[in-house]
Structure formats: structure tokens, C-alpha cells
Amino acid sequence: xxxxxxxxxxxxxxxxxxxxxxxxxxxxxxxxxxxxxxxxxxxxxxxxxxxxxxxxxxxxxxxxxxxxxxxxxxxxxxxxxxxxxxxxxxxxxxxxxxxxxxxxxxxxxxxxxxxxxxxxxxxxxxxxxxxxxxxxxxxxxxxxxxxxxxxxxxxxxxxxxxxxxxxxxxxxxxxxxxxxxxxxxxxxxxxxxxxxxxxxxxxxxxxxxxxxxxxxxxxxxxxxxxxxxxxxxxxxxxxxxxxxxxxxxxxxxxxxxxxxxxxxxxxxxxxxxxxxxxxxxxxxxxxxxxxxxxxxxxxxxxxxxxxxxxxxxxxxxxxxxxxxxxxxxxxxxxxxxxxxxxxxxxxxxxxxxxxxxxxxxxxxxxxxxxxxxxxxxxxxxxxxxxxxxxxxxxxxxxxxxxxxxxxxxxxxxxxxxxxxxxxxxxxxxxxxxxxxxxxxxxxxxxxxxxxxxxxxxxxxxxxxxxxxxxxxxxxxxxxxxxxxxxxxxxxxxxxxxxxxxxxxxxxxxxxxxxxxxxxxxxxxxxxxxxxxxxxxxxxxxxxxxxxxxxxxxxxxxxxxxxxxxxxxxxxxxxxxxxxxxxxxxxxxxxxxxxxxxxxxxxxxxxxxxxxxxxxxxxxxxxxxxxxxxxxxxxxxxxxxxxxxxxxxxxxxxxxxxxxxxxxxxxxxxxxxxxxxxxxxxxxxxxxxxxxxxxxxxxxxxxxxxxxxxxxxxxxxxxxxxxxxxxxxxxxxxxxxxxxxxxxxxxxxxxxxxxxxxxxxxxxxxxxxxxxxxxxxxxxxxxxxxxxxxxxxxxxxxxxxxxxxxxxxxxxxxxxxxxxxxxxxxxxxxxxxxxxxxxxxxxxxxxxxxxxxxxxxxxxxxxxxxxxxxxxxxxxxxxxxxxxxxxxxxxxxxxxxxxxxxxxxxxxxxxxxxxxxxxxxxxxxxxxxxxxxxxxxxxxxxxxxxxxxxxxxxxxxxxxxxxxxxxxxxxxxxxxxxxxxxx
Numbered sequence: 001x002x003x004x005x006x007x008x009x010x011x012x013x014x015x016x017x018x019x020x021x022x023x024x025x026x027x028x029x030x031x032x033x034x035x036x037x038x039x040x041x042x043x044x045x046x047x048x049x050x051x052x053x054x055x056x057x058x059x060x061x062x063x064x065x066x067x068x069x070x071x072x073x074x075x076x077x078x079x080x081x082x083x084x085x086x087x088x089x090x091x092x093x094x095x096x097x098x099x100x101x102x103x104x105x106x107x108x109x110x111x112x113x114x115x116x117x118x119x120x121x122x123x124x125x126x127x128x129x130x131x132x133x134x135x136x137x138x139x140x141x142x143x144x145x146x147x148x149x150x151x152x153x154x155x156x157x158x159x160x161x162x163x164x165x166x167x168x169x170x171x172x173x174x175x176x177x178x179x180x181x182x183x184x185x186x187x188x189x190x191x192x193x194x195x196x197x198x199x200x201x202x203x204x205x206x207x208x209x210x211x212x213x214x215x216x217x218x219x220x221x222x223x224x225x226x227x228x229x230x231x232x233x234x235x236x237x238x239x240x241x242x243x244x245x246x247x248x249x250x251x252x253x254x255x256x257x258x259x260x261x262x263x264x265x266x267x268x269x270x271x272x273x274x275x276x277x278x279x280x281x282x283x284x285x286x287x288x289x290x291x292x293x294x295x296x297x298x299x300x301x302x303x304x305x306x307x308x309x310x311x312x313x314x315x316x317x318x319x320x321x322x323x324x325x326x327x328x329x330x331x332x333x334x335x336x337x338x339x340x341x342x343x344x345x346x347x348x349x350x351x352x353x354x355x356x357x358x359x360x361x362x363x364x365x366x367x368x369x370x371x372x373x374x375x376x377x378x379x380x381x382x383x384x385x386x387x388x389x390x391x392x393x394x395x396x397x398x399x400x401x402x403x404x405x406x407x408x409x410x411x412x413x414x415x416x417x418x419x420x421x422x423x424x425x426x427x428x429x430x431x432x433x434x435x436x437x438x439x440x441x442x443x444x445x446x447x448x449x450x451x452x453x454x455x456x457x458x459x460x461x462x463x464x465x466x467x468x469x470x471x472x473x474x475x476x477x478x479x480x481x482x483x484x485x486x487x488x489x490x491x492x493x494x495x496x497x498x499x500x501x502x503x504x505x506x507x508x509x510x511x512x513x514x515x516x517x518x519x520x521x522x523x524x525x526x527x528x529x530x531x532x533x534x535x536x537x538x539x540x541x542x543x544x545x546x547x548x549x550x551x552x553x554x555x556x557x558x559x560x561x562x563x564x565x566x567x568x569x570x571x572x573x574x575x576x577x578x579x580x581x582x583x584x585x586x587x588x589x590x591x592x593x594x595x596x597x598x599x600x601x602x603x604x605x606x607x608x609x610x611x612x613x614x615x616x617x618x619x620x621x622x623x624x625x626x627x628x629x630x631x632x633x634x635x636x637x638x639x640x641x642x643x644x645x646x647x648x649x650x651x652x653x654x655x656x657x658x659x660x661x662x663x664x665x666x667x668x669x670x671x672x673x674x675x676x677x678x679x680x681x682x683x684x685x686x687x688x689x690x691x692x693x694x695x696x697x698x699x700x701x702x703x704x705x706x707x708x709x710x711x712x713x714x715x716x717x718x719x720x721x722x723x724x725x726x727x728x729x730x731x732x733x734x735x736x737x738x739x740x741x742x743x744x745x746x747x748x749x750x751x752x753x754x755x756x757x758x759x760x761x762x763x764x765x766x767x768x769x770x771x772x773x774x775x776x777x778x779x780x781x782x783x784x785x786x787x788x789x790x791x792x793x794x795x796x797x798x799x800x801x802x803x804x805x806x807x808x809x810x811x812x813x814x815x816x817x818x819x820x821x822x823x824x825x826x827x828x829x830x831x832x833x834x835x836x837x838x839x840x841x842x843x844x845x846x847x848x849x850x851x852x853x854x855x856x857x858x859x860x861x862x863x864x865x866x867x868x869x870x871x872x873x874x875x876x877x878x879x880x881x882x883x884x885x886x887x888x889x890x891x892x893x894x895x896x897x898x899x900x901x902x903x904x905x906x907x908x909x910x911x912x913x914x915x916x917x918x919x920x921x922x923x924x925x926x927x928x929x930x931x932x933x934x935x936x937x938x939x940x941x942x943x944x945x946x947x948x949x950x951x952x953x954x955x956x957x958x959x960x961x962x963x964x965x966x967x968x969x970x971x972x973x974x975x976x977x978x979x980x981x982x
Contacts, residue, residue, distance in 0.1 A: 026087045027062040028094025030055050030075055034733065034741040036842035036917065037136075038930075039077060039098060040253045047072040047084070056255035057325060058929065079104040081682060099736060102678030102685035103618040105610055109225055110189075110246050112235030113500050113516040113567060120610075121569065121577040123603025123624035124232035124672055125689040125727065127151035131221035132250065137837065137847050138913035138936045139265065139977050141317075141342070142214040143221070143247070144169070145938070149833030149851045149910060151226045152727035152749040153689075154243075157827070159209060159956035161968040163269075163315065163344040164351040164381040164427075166211020168196055168956065170827065171243035172229050173723035173751040174776045175668055175695045178715075179630050181959060183226075183243040184236060185213060188359075188373045190435040190453030190496045191522055197957040199381075199461045200425035200486070203967065204388030207957035210427055212457065215377045217338050217355040219263070219321055222250045228727075229691055230670040231626035234601035235518070237563040238585040240628040241668035241695065249373065251359045252325040252332035260982040263321040263338075267975030268314040271345050272940070277949045277969070279862065281872035283401040289877055292401035292410050301409075311396065311416060315343035315350075317975060323357075332361040345971065346384045346392060348420050353379040369439040373453075379429040385419070386967045387955060392419045393966035397862055398870050407474065412870075414475030422468060422476065428460040435496070448501035455494040462487050467536040482535040485544050489529045497521040512571040516581075518564065525558040557634045560588045567601075575607045585629070591637040591663035599667075601626035618678040625672075629665035632699055636715040637663035658710035664717050668695045674727075685731040693723040700759060718759035721776055725751035741839045748832035753777075767820045777827055777960045779857060780820025783898035786810050787888035794879050796888035801896055813895050823901050826962040829855030833910070843917045851910040853951075858904035859897075860948040861965035868894060904951040904962070906944035908970075912937045928980040936977070939970045 030042045038059025045052040046063055055061045063073070066089050073096075076082040080098040087094050105120035109128070119126070129150045140146040144167045148156040158167040171183050185194040192212070199208035225246040227233050233240035253259075280291040298311035323336030337356040344350060356376040363369050385391030395411035404410040411419075435453030442448075468481040500518035507513050533547025544550055567581035581601040590597075603624035610618045639659035646652030674689035698719030704710055727749040735742045755770050755778075764771040768780045785808075787796040800810030801818035811817040835849035867873035867890050879887045889896040913936035923931035944951050950969030954962040 024066050024089065025062060025064040025092070026066060026071060026073070026089060026094060027060070027092040028087075028096060029059045030061065030077075030096045030098060031059060032080075033097040033099040033738070034736055034743065034839055035845065036738075036839075037133075039080070042075050042077040042080075042096075042098065044096075045074045045076070047074060054254075057253035057259045058255065078106045097738070099682065100733075101618070102682040102731070102733075103620070103676050103687075105607060105618060105620060105676075110248075111227075111232075112518065112565070113502055119676075120574075120607050120620060121571070121579070121605060122232075123577070123579060123605045123622045124626075125228060125622075125674055125687065126232065127154070127226040127228070127687075127729075129224040129226070131218060131223055135219055135221075136932070136934070136979075137845060137915055138849070138911045139934060139975065140218050141938075141973075141975075142166070143216055143218050143224075144211070144214055146218045146221075147224065147226070147245075149747065149835070149849055152687075152729050152747040152832070153228050153725070153751070154226055155828060155831050155853070157954070157962075158952045158970060159954050159967075160203070160386065161950070161953075161970040162202075162209055162384060162386070163342045163349050164214075164379075164383065165209040165956070165968075166196060166214040169213070169245070171226070172691065172693065173725065173753045174827075174960075175241050175693070175721060175723065176630060176666055176698055177719055177721070177770065177776065178699050178701065179633070179666060181242055183245050184233075184240055185245050185247065187216065187247045187375065187433050187455070188249055188371075188435050188453075189437055189451040189498065190373075190433060190455055191494055192433055192455040193457050193492050193494055193524075195492070198459065198490075199427040200383060200463045200488075202383045202385050202387075202389050202391075202425050203955050203957070204390075205955055205957070207387070207955040208461075209383065209956050210381065211956075215379065215429060215431055215457075216247065216375070217340075217353075217357075217377075219338060220249050220336055220355065220357045220375070222248050224248070229626075229672060229693060230599075230628040230668040231601070231603070231624035231672045231691070233628045234581060234583055234599050234626035235565050235567070236628060237520070237565070237583045237599060238561055238587050238597065238629045238631050238665050241630045241666065249357055249359060249375065250323070250325070250334050250336070251361055251371075252327045252334040254329050254332060255326050258324050258326035260324045261322070261979060262982075263319075263977060263979045265317070265319045265975055265977040267317050267973060269317060269342075269345070269971040269973035270314040271312045271969065272972040274312055278397060279866060279873075281397075281399050281401060281866060281870070282874055282877065283872055284877075285402050285404075289874075290401045292399055292404065294396045294399055294410060297404070297410070298416065308417065309347070311392070312345040315345050315971070317342040317973070327361070330363050334359040344384065345968070346420065348382055348424055349384040349968075351379065351381045353377065353381075367441045371435075371437040371439075373433070373435045373437075375431075375433040377429060377431040379427075381427045381429070383425040383427070384968070385423070385425065387953075387965050390419070391966075392416050393968065395419060397966045398866055398872070400870075400872065407471075414472070418472050418475050421466070422472060423463065423465040425463045426461070428462075430458040432456055445504050446501070447504075449499070451496065451498040453496045455492075455496075457490075457492040459490040459492070460487070461490070464542055467539040467541065469539070479535060482537075482548075484532065484534045484536075485542065485547065486532045487530070487544060491527040493523075493525045495521075495523040510573050512574070514569040514571070516565075516567040516569075520563050521561070523558070523560045525556060527554075527556045529554045558588070559631070559634050561631070562586050577605045579603045581626075585665075587631040587665065589631040589634050589637060589663075590665065591632075591659075592661040594662060594664045597629060597665055597667070599627040599629065613681060616677070616679055617682050618676075620676045622675065623671075623673040625670070627667060627669045629667045631665045632663050632715060636699070637661060639710075655710040657712065658704060658708065658714050660715055662717075663699070663715055664697055666695055666699055666717070667697050668693060670694075683733045683736070685729075687729040688726070689728075690726045691724065694756070695719075695721040695723075696757075700765075702759075716759070718757070719755070720757035721753060722756050723751060723753045725749060738842055739840070743837045743839075745835045746832070747834075748830070750830055752829055767816075774822060775825045777825045779823040779826060779901055781823055781897040781901055782813055782818050782892075782895055783821040783823075784813065784885050784888040784892070784896050787884050789880065789884045789887070791880065796879075796884055796891055799888045799892070813892060821898065823898055824857040824903075825855070826858070826960055827856050828853035828905070835911075843919075845913075845915045847911070847913045847915070848909070849911040850907055852907045854905040856904050856962070857901050858946065858948070858951060858954065859961060859963040860900045860902055860946075861963050862948050864894070864897070864900040865965065900947075902945075902947045904944070904946045906942050906946065906951045908939060908943075909941040910938060912940065923980065926980060928982045931978070931980040934977045934979075935974065937972070937974045939972045 533544035697717035801813035803811035
């Protein structure tokens with residue numbers, strides 16, 4: 001009994017102590033005003049004491065050892081307006097809402113220097129895409145869709161809608177006649193492969209469709225920073241004239257326990273309105289002109305169970321993801337993985353992909369940070385043939401109504417089941433990206449950073465043409481019916497060594513100084529092994545060893561860049577920042593007589609206002625001048641010889657390429673100016689830039705005289721190109737309330753370019769090639785300006801094309817006097833987007849984005865081939881019903897082509913979504929803490945005057961021409977994603 005009284009008294013004392021402790025603390029959560037999203041890393045300070053804590057990954061905070069009945073706390077985080085309020089001591093469910101600042105001048109961006117730089121110090125524009133936030137709002141299937149429409153001046157050009165395909169990405173216009181137009185790509189500080197149009201040539205004419213950019217899972221990304229031009233990319237040196245895309249993956253945050261997130265997605269994609277978009281071939285059948293509708297025909301046969309599937313089906317898509325993040329102040333981690341399965345609209349197009357990421361941050365002491373990153377991608381992609389490579393698209397678009405009742409069912413070159421079953425293209429990927437970054441701060445004024453990493457990609461691209469079934473031999477007879485197999489293995493290794501150091505000093509009360517130096521070494525090596533076998537002796541065999549004829553080939557290409565830079569920045573009262581820098585590079589592709597290249601940079605920024613209330617809340621003016629370059633192709637400078645069999649049957653060599661020991665990099669120089677501002681109590685944010693860019697020493701090919709003994713051409717630095725334009729970004733939050741908030745974003749950019757020089761005494765590179773004074777991607781084609789219709793022959797007669805010195809005189813189209821008429825440009829001059837987000841009750845978010853591209857033309861080769869090659873257009877049979885100028889060009893045997901170079905401007909409903917965050921009691925019922933459901937649609941409508949199927953379709957390998965021919969359009973889709981956090 002005595003022991004029981006003692007235990008009871010002890011329990012009462014402990015309970016009383018716990019109650020007093022609770023009464024002396026304040027706890028709660030910090031969230032974003034507009035969306036209700038929890039905010040980590042918020043500093044919550046008790047006024048008058050200096051005591052503070054930071055919110056954890058769940059947005060929670062706890063202040064202890066407080067006195068009195070109330071306390072005044074201030075919550076602050078970079079990018080949000082600080083908020084001060086009174087809380088009752090003992091409250092454990094406080095909710096603090098922070099509103100976003102329109103302009104975050106304190107944001108740290110990566111620029112090539114140690115530790116990065118605050119945005120306030122930069123004289124150039126850097127666009128940031130908040131990937132993690134956008135994936136919650138409208139999940140994108142890949143990085144290309146994530147960037148598209150969200151960074152002004154960045155044009156994403158898809159090419160094809162096949163599952164697993166990737167786009168070309170162009171930043172601030174065209175900078176070269178012959179070299180790559182793709183920006184550099186970095187992942188967590190490591191340069192990675194940026195190849196496009198890889199894999200089997202499923203589009204013909206040398207064009208694959210796979211982009212390495214889309215290997216990366218967008219759900220693993222925290223943010224993307226786009227450095228747009230030479231004025232910003234100087235410190236990245238050679239290869240950076242096309243811009244730089246920096247990708248930063250998610251990292252762990254300190255918390256009292258791990259945060260586990262699970263996601264599931266399900267949905268489908270389809271070819272919207274195929275009957276209304278595919279031009280129906282026509283032909284004479286039993287004396288009548290008949291149009292053929294292949295989509296309706298196959299749908300009917302499928303319903304009658306005469307074929308196994310419709311022509312196009314809805315492609316099923318699904319994915320599962322899991323990640324865990326957490327840690328303490330000294331050790332933080334993020335580990336995530338995902339599995340995705342996506343099917344296209346054809347049975348031969350599907351992808352299975354596994355992605356894993358592991359990021360570890362270690363802080364062993366106050367002066368060290370170590371960041372380690374590992375990303376793994378394993379993918380199996382099956383591809384359909386299209387765009388000149390045959391396949392269902394070719395057979396459908398150019399079909400023959402007169403053959404409907406034959407085994408082809410109207411499909412040229414064979415019915416769909418033959419196209420799908422006779423051959424398959426595929427690409428397997430094994431890829432890892434690993435890096436370690438050490439940040440060292442031995443003194444308050446000195447910091448240094450070392451990044452070492454490797455991106456290793458192993459591609460296996462295969463094409464299998466099967467030994468044909470007896471009933472299929474009629475569609476591809478002869479030796480081709482025995483099949484073949486082609487296997488290409490590419491191993492691409494990218495090594496990065498990057499060191500930077502900065503010394504930051506306060507020279508006096510007003511002036512600060514930051515001095516930075518650095519050195520980088522990049523090495524890219526591509527090893528290629530090809531094998532091919534022709535003619536299987538029997539069906540069912542699928543190995544090269546089983547073929548009658550075998551061939552092999554192997555090679556490698558290596559390129560290295562070594563560069564150093566120095567930068568000096570002065571600041572005056574933390575308002576005016578003046579920066580000067582120079583980078584010096586050497587590259588293994590430079591000619592033997594060209595050693596080093598120097599790229600200078602000067603920039604200034606001035607913070608007019610910051611953190612103010614009222615009309616002008618923040619305003620920064622900026623200007624920058626800088627240079628960067630692009631190295632020649634790996635062997636363009638080297639004289640080489642080709643191995644052959646000699647006259648005696650032994651090995652010998654003959655001249656192959658003459659080379660050029662003086663070959664230098666192309667050099668781009670850019671001047672940029674602009675401003676960033678926040679207005680009307682941070683309800684409006686603006687970012688505006690104008691730029692003028694000139695590329696000199698542009699590489700062109702010169703035809704060699706036969707007397708030199710070397711065939712072909714020689715690369716020379718003789719061209720010059722000018723780009724100029726502007727970029728504008730406006731974000732408005734006209735209404736910010738817990739019950740209802742509205743946000744609108746507008747991006748708009750304009751670019752025009754001009755050829756300034758093509759070499760001494762050269763004004764053009766042929767009748768259809770680049771011309772001085774015109775854009776690099778100018779379109780020149782012969783154009784009929786007068787003709788007469790002859791009813792007796794149904795032909796155009798007296799046909800004259802534009803020609804003569806003024807380009808307006810009528811001349812015979814077949815003569816050289818009929819030069820090409822300037823019709824426009826291939827890529828959009830105007831690019832923009834409009835998006836809006838409506839948030840209701842802090843839980844339901846409705847979002848939509850319209851993507852706009854204007855001012856360009858494409859080549860409609862579907863129209864040309866159908867009418868001019870296969871003669872299956874109504875214009876072929878009833879020319880009297882059409883414009884005689886169009887008929888004259890159609891009948892010109894492909895001499896005049898202006899009739900198929902048509903306007904390709906469009907506006908596309910690119911994204912819509914509805915996202916609902918469930919109340920926590922519902923998430924708790926499911927065993928979690930937070931849960932959300934998002935339904936997102938893509939490519940649901942296109943407003944365009946384009947004559948073809950899709951204004952975004954073209955051969956992905958094409959640098960300049962945009963030609964649509966029987967390719968997969970961008971597919972419409974709906975996808976539902978459920979996320980739950982534990």
C-alpha cells in the first residue's frame with residue numbers, strides 16, 4: 001500500500017511537470033498562403049530573445065522554455081514575405097501562413113563559381129522551373145514537357161508523339177550553320193549526355209527519335225535553371241554558346257522522423273480525331289471517284305472480329321514511385337525509385353523504365369559539406385517505324401482505295417498486321433550518373449568547391465526484320481523476306497572535374513569584394529560497336545549468328561576540354577554589383593595551329609528597391625556582356641586517310657578528309673539588358689530581357705578543287721550570324737485568400753536571326769541555301785506566279801515562276817533564272833504561353849496552360865507525296881475546282897514547292913489539371929499524413945491553320961528544315977496520380 005501511494009504521487013508529479021512544460025512552449029505548422037503547402041526551412045524566431053528554430057520537412061516547428069502568456073514570433077524564409085504575429089504560450093497547433101514574394105533576389109543560383117550567387121548580384125537572366133511544385137500541380141511525363149512553356153526564350157520542338165521520343169531544345173535562336181543546336185545539360189553539377197535523335201533510324205533519312213534528356217525522371221527533380229546565352233554562360237566556356245540547362249535533383253531535409261512518399265499513376269493517351277486529321281486518299285474504283293477512310297474501315301473490321309485490333313488504340317500508361325527523405329542537421333538523405341510502363345497507340349511502341357536516385361548530404365563539421373548523388377536508369381523502349389521508314393503511318397496516309405478488296409486492304413506496302421509483325425526497332429538503356437561535391441569553408445571569407453562525377457550511358461539499339469510468314473511474302477518479296485538483324489552498341493562516358501574557389505571580403509563599410517577562380521576538365525568518349533546479319537534461313541531465328549551474311553564495325557570518338565576562369569565582383573552597399581570575368585579554354589577538336597581561346601565577361605546589376613510595401617516592392621536593373629563558344633566536330637580539323645584494299649590485294653589508304661590545322665571554335669558574343677520587379681504588394685512579378693547576339697567564325701564547308709587530291713569539302717571559320725530578341729515573363733496574383741486565390745502567368749519571347757557573312761565574295765550557298773541578309777533557317781522555294789488552265793488536258797499551261805533581278809518577273813520554272821522565293825522561316829519567331837491557377841479553400845487547384853508558337857512554316861510532305869507522287873488527291877482528278885497556281889505547282893514534278901510550305905503557327909491546350917489535397921483526417925484513415933489526387937490532361941486541342949496532321953511533327957534529326965511526313969502526332973492524354981505521404 002505504501003509503495004502504491006509513492007508510485008501514484010510520482011506519476012502526478014511527472015504529469016504536472018509535463019503539463020508545465022507544454023504550457024511553456026509553442027508548436028505549429030508553417031504553410032504557403034496560396035496553396036496551403038507546408039514549408040520547410042522556415043526560421044521561426046521569438047522576438048526579444050533571439051531564440052529560433054527551423055521548420056522540418058513537414059513544416060512543423062516547436063519553441064520551448066517560453067515565459068509569459070503570449071509571445072511574438074516572426075516566420076521568415078527566402079522567397080516569402082516575413083510575418084510577425086502573437087501566439088498564446090501553450091498553443092501546439094498554431095498555423096502560420098506565408099505569402100510568396102514576387103521577386104526573390106536572395107535566391108541562390110548556380111553560375112559556375114563556388115557556392116553559387118544570389119540572384120541580386122547577376123547581370124543576366126536565369127529562368128527557374130520549380131519542377132517539384134509543377135509535378136504536384138500538373139505532372140509532366142518527361143523533362144521536355146516540364147520545361148515547355150515555362151522558360152521564355154526556350155523553344156521545345158517535339159518532332160514525334162511516339163512514346164519514348166524526345167525533342168530538340170533551342171535557346172535564343174540559331175547560332176550555327178553546321179554544329180549542334182542543343183544546350184549543355186548538367187545534373188547536380190555534372191555534365192551529362194545531351195544527344196538527340198538517337199537509336200534506330202525509325203524515321204528514315206538518318207533520323208532516330210530518342211533524346212537522352214528524357215531519361216531523367218521529372219519526379220526526382222527539385223528545380224531546373226536555364227542559363228540562356230553567352231553573356232550568362234561565359235564561365236562554362238567552349239560548348240556553351242547554345243545555353244546551359246542545370247538540373248537539381250531532390251535532397252533530404254532535417255526532420256524528427258523520415259518522410260515517406262508513395263505515388264501511383266494510371267491513364268491513357270490517344271490520337272485525337274484521326275478521321276478529321278488524316279487526309280483521305282482518293283482513287284477511281286469501278287469508274288467512280290472514291291475516298292478511303294482507313295480508320296473507320298479498321299474499326300468496323302475489328303467490331304466484326306475480322307482483325308485483332310483497330311488501327312489506333314488508346315495507349316495505357318501507369319507508374320509507381322516511392323521515396324524516403326529525412327535526416328538530421330549533420331546527415332540528410334533522399335532515396336527514390338520509380339517504375340513506369342507506357343504504351344503508344346501502336347502495338348510496336350511501348351516503354352518500360354526503372355529509375356532510382358540516392359542523394360546524401362553530410363556535414364561533418366561547420367566548415368565542410370559533402371554531397372553525394374547517384375542516379376540509375378534502366379529502360380526498354382520499343383519503337384514504331386514512321387516518317388519515311390515505312391510502317392503503318394506510311395501505308396495509311398498514302399493508301400490506295402482501289403486495293404481495298406485485296407490482301408493489302410488498301411494499305412500501301414501491306415496491311416497493319418504485316419507492318420507491326422514483320423519488324424521491330426528497340427533501344428535498351430543502362431545509365432548511371434554519379435557525383436560527389438565537397439564544399440569547404442575554412443575561413444568566413446574563403447570558400448571552395450570540388451565536384452567530381454561521371455555520366456555513363458550504355459545504349460543497345462536493335463532492329464529485327466523477321467523471316468516472313470508465307471502469307472506476308474507478297475508484301476515484301478525476294479531476299480528481303482528472309483529478314484535481317486542490326487545491333488548497335490554505344491557506350492557514352494562523360495567525366496567532370498570542376499574546382500572553384502571564392503574569397504569574399506568587406507573592403508570598407510560600403511564596398512564588398514568577391515574574387516573567384518576555377519578550373520574544369522570535361523572528357524566525352526563514345527565507343528561504338530555495330531553488327532549486322534542478313535538472311536535468316538528459317539522462321540523463328542532472331543540472332544545475328546543465325547544469318548547467312550554477317551558484318552561488323554567498331555570505332556570510338558573522344559573529345560576533351562580543359563578550361564580555367566577568373567572572376568572579380570565588387571558590391572556597393574549591397575545594391576550595386578559589378579562583375580568582370582575571363583575564361584580560357586583548350587579543346588581537343590581545335591586545329592593543331594590553334595591553341596587557346598579566351599572568353600571575356602562584364603556585367604552589372606543594381607537593386608533599386610527590395611522588401612518594400614506599396615506599389616514597388618522590389619526592382620533590379622541588370623546588363624551583361626559575354627562570350628562563349630562551340631568547338632568543331634571531333635575530327636573536322638584532322639587530315640585523315642581511308643583504308644582500302646590495294647591493287648595487290650593488300651591493305652592501302654587513300655585520301656579521305658583534308659582537315660584544317662587552323663580550325664577554331666565558333667565564338668558567340670552577346671549583350672543583354674533587362675529588369676526584374678515586384679509590384680503592388682507582391683501581386684505582380686516581372687522579368688524582362690532584350691539581347692543582341694553575334695556568332696563569328698561560324699564553321700562552313702568549302703568545296704575542294706580535285707587537284708588537291710582530297711575529295712569533298714573542308715571546314716573553315718568564315719561565317720557570321722546575328723540573333724536578337726526579347727523575353728518577358730509576368731506573374732500576377734490578383735487574389736490571395738485562404739478560400740480563393742488566383743494566379744496567372746504569361747511568358748512571351750521573340751527571336752529573329754540574320755546571316756551576316758558567308759565568306760569572301762559569297763552571298764549564298766546555293767539557290768535554296770542560306771543567303772546573306774536572310775535568316776539562317778530561311779525558306780527559299782520556286783513559286784509559280786502565273787499560269788493558265790487548259791480544260792481539254794486538265795493541265796496548267798503557260799506556267800511562269802518568280803525570277804529575274806527583282807524576283808517578281810515571270811520566267812520559265814525550269815530555268816536557273818527562276819530562283820527560290822523567300823517564304824519565311826522554319827522555326828517560330830514568337831513563342832509564349834499563358835497559364836492560370838485557381839485555388840479553392842486551400843485544397844482544390846485548377847490549372848491550365850496554353851502553349852503558343854507563331855511566325856513559322858513547315859513542309860507538308862504528306863500533301864506533296866499524296867498528290868504529286870501517288871496522285872491520290874482530289875486535285876489530281878478535279879483540278880478545275882482549285883486555284884490554278886496551286887495546280888501548276890502540283891503538276892510541276894516537284895520543281896515549284898511553295899504550295900506545300902505552309903503556315904505552321906499554332907496555339908495548343910497543352911495542359912489542364914485538377915488537384916485535390918485531402919483533409920488530414922482522410923489521409924490518416926489511409927495510414928498517412930498528407931494525400932492528394934491529381935487528374936491531368938495534355939494536348940487536348942490545337943488551334944492552327946496547318947495543312948498537315950500536326951504542326952509539331954518533323955524529322956528529329958533535322959537542324960533546319962521542318963518537314964512532316966507520316967509521323968506520329970502529339971498524343972492527347974489523361975492521367976490520374978495519387979500521392980500519399982507518411
